[in-house]
Amino acid sequence: EAQVTQNPRYLITVTGKKLTVTCSQNMNHEYMSWYRQDPGLGLRQIYYSMNVEVTDKGDVPEGYKVSRKEKRNFPLILESPSPNQTSLYFCASSLTLGTGAVEQYFGPGTRLTVT
Amino acid sequence: ILNVEQSPQSLHVQEGDSTNFTCSFPSSNFYALHWYRWETAKSPEALFVMTLNGDEKKKGRISATLNTKEGYSYLYIKGSQPEDSATYLCAFINFNKFYFGSGTKLNVKP
Numbered sequence: 001e002a003q004v005t006q007n008p009r010y011l012i013t014v015t016g017k018k019l020t021v022t023c024s025q026n027m028n029h030e031y032m033s034w035y036r037q038d039p040g041l042g043l044r045q046i047y048y049s050m051n052v053e054v055t056d057k058g059d060v061p062e063g064y065k066v067s068r069k070e071k072r073n074f075p076l077i078l079e080s081p082s083p084n085q086t087s088l089y090f091c092a093s094s095l096t097l098g099t100g101a102v103e104q105y106f107g108p109g110t111r112l113t114v115t
Numbered sequence: 116i117l118n119v120e121q122s123p124q125s126l127h128v129q130e131g132d133s134t135n136f137t138c139s140f141p142s143s144n145f146y147a148l149h150w151y152r153w154e155t156a157k158s159p160e161a162l163f164v165m166t167l168n169g170d171e172k173k174k175g176r177i178s179a180t181l182n183t184k185e186g187y188s189y190l191y192i193k194g195s196q197p198e199d200s201a202t203y204l205c206a207f208i209n210f211n212k213f214y215f216g217s218g219t220k221l222n223v224k225p
Contacts, residue, residue: 042217050211058212097211101147103161
């Protein structure tokens with residue numbers, strides 16, 4: 001089944017404790033992206049990747065890191081989480097953005113709480 | 116940061132009503148516009164990908180139009196059903212980045 005998976009789905013952590021949220025897709029998609037969703041603000045793009053080893057900042061990259069060592073995986077790293085990073089996070093992927101606009105497929109979401 | 120606005124923020128209609136909502140975006144450097152449907156406790160799912168001025172897309176009772184010169188897109192739902200209840204998001208794509216509106220939350224009462 002074609003899908004985007006994220007782990008964990010729920011996470012409660014404390015300020016300053018490094019964490020990684022994994023994202024994996026099995027559709028051979030080139031473009032992958034991370035978003036956070038906060039009430040009243042809609043989805044905001046954190047980082048995106050056009051392909052392996054090609055990543056770039058979205059609108060709200062502060063406090064986050066990403067890597068794209070393999071095509072299928074795009075982990076989101078919070079080196080020192082803070083309470084203002086409490087949010088619902090979505091990973092998404094699409095075939096490409098370079099040869100035409102195509103739809104994104106979203107993962108199930110990760111609800112992160114930082115105390 | 117590019118501004119993408121959706122209106123109204125929320126909408127309550129009766130089953131069988133037709134409805135429409137608006138997505139406004141910058142009219143310069145247009146690449147594509149996406150519409151997504153987001154049901155509670157689920158993930159957003161793509162409805163339409165629109166790339167050309169004058170584009171019209173249709174999927175069942177849902178359709179969308181695009182005007183890139185004036186920077187807006189309309190989403191129409193004909194004969195709303197309770198299962199249409201969801202938040203509808205639009206996303207403006209510009210230089211490989213996605214800019215989402217805050218969505219229109221539709222509630223269809225039986």
